[in-house]
Amino acid sequence: MRSMTYKDFNATIEFDTDDQIFIGRIIGVRDIVSFHANTLAGLEVAFHEAINDYVRAIAELKSAP
Secondary structure (H helix, E strand, O other): OEEEEEOOEEEEEEEEOOOOEEEEEEEOOOOOOEEEEOOHHHHHHHHHHHHHHHHHHHHHHOOOO
16 A cells, blocks of 8 residues: 655555556545546646545535545
């Protein structure tokens, strides 16, 4: 299992051999936030988008991650 970091958030990364995709899940937050892509470059983009969306949602709801 691998990991990624962006804006002080961490995610675990796995490769699904059946679907041939990379799957990530943000760890250390109360919510379930996941993302996926076919390539590592795409996974990084998806991870950044997931974090940015999550941070925006937290701000709108005025709750802590």
